[in-house]
Amino acid sequence: DAGVIQSPRHEVTEMGQEVTLRCKPISGHNSLFWYRQTMMRGLELLIYFNNNVPIDDSGMPEDRFSAKMPNASFSTLKIQPSEPRDSAVYFCASRAGGSLHFGNGTRLTVT
Amino acid sequence: KQEVTQIPAALSVPEGENLVLNCSFTDSAIYNLQWFRQDPGKGLTSLLLIQSSQREQTSGRLNASLDKSSGRSTLYIAASQPGDSATYLCAVMSTDKLIFGTGTRLQVFP
Numbered sequence: 001d002a003g004v005i006q007s008p009r010h011e012v013t014e015m016g017q018e019v020t021l022r023c024k025p026i027s028g029h030n031s032l033f034w035y036r037q038t039m040m041r042g043l044e045l046l047i048y049f050n051n052n053v054p055i056d057d058s059g060m061p062e063d064r065f066s067a068k069m070p071n072a073s074f075s076t077l078k079i080q081p082s083e084p085r086d087s088a089v090y091f092c093a094s095r096a097g098g099s100l101h102f103g104n105g106t107r108l109t110v111t
Numbered sequence: 112k113q114e115v116t117q118i119p120a121a122l123s124v125p126e127g128e129n130l131v132l133n134c135s136f137t138d139s140a141i142y143n144l145q146w147f148r149q150d151p152g153k154g155l156t157s158l159l160l161i162q163s164s165q166r167e168q169t170s171g172r173l174n175a176s177l178d179k180s181s182g183r184s185t186l187y188i189a190a191s192q193p194g195d196s197a198t199y200l201c202a203v204m205s206t207d208k209l210i211f212g213t214g215t216r217l218q219v220f221p
Contacts, residue, residue: 031207033209035211042211042212043200043202045209045210048207048208050207055207056207091155093155093209098160099145099157100145100157100202100209101157102154102156103154104153105154
């Protein structure tokens with residue numbers, strides 16, 4: 001079991017550019033979560049999916065953020081256009097009714 | 112709205128001490144509570160999961176308790192070691208969402 005896989009590990013981009021973060025959940029897990037972690041706010045839930053369907057996106061900060069899950073083994077989080085205040089570590093996690101399993105995160109820096 | 116608070120925010124102890132980390136939550140209608148460990152630059156590793164019907168869970172030197180009615184959980188670490196140094200986060204599952212506390216940063220020095 002490879003665990004939750006996120007890519008890229010690090011992303012540095014200029015303000016205004018589009019950023020796409022990727023996540024491959026653990027096989028067989030039917031729930032997928034996107035979190036953002038900053039020093040100021042800690043871990044914030046952005047959106048989560050059950051069986052590939054978005055259930056709650058109330059944590060998505062603005063319309064610049066969007067997430068998709070086209071199939072059970074892949075999800076993306078897109079920011080367009082990116083802003084410096086989006087700089088954070090973005091985590092993906094998956095679950096199959098039990099405990100949550102996290103990826104190692106993508107550290108995003110927007111200059 | 113569920114809010115999760117952890118005290119203390121940071122803790123520094125000598126090796127060998129037993130210690131207690133505290134977590135409180137405002138809405139007692141939870142499905143479960145999890146304790147996680149996060150090492151610098153890494154993701155979160157699940158340590159213990161307590162279902163709402165349970166009072167405690169144990170794994171090695173770790174023991175987590177849950178008092179749902181008072182909205183509290185504690186993580187007890189016995190005989191602490193330098194390798195236990197990390198940030199510890201508790202999270203409660205409410206209506207299918209896992210809400211995290213801000214964490215306790217633990218340093219165990221030799």
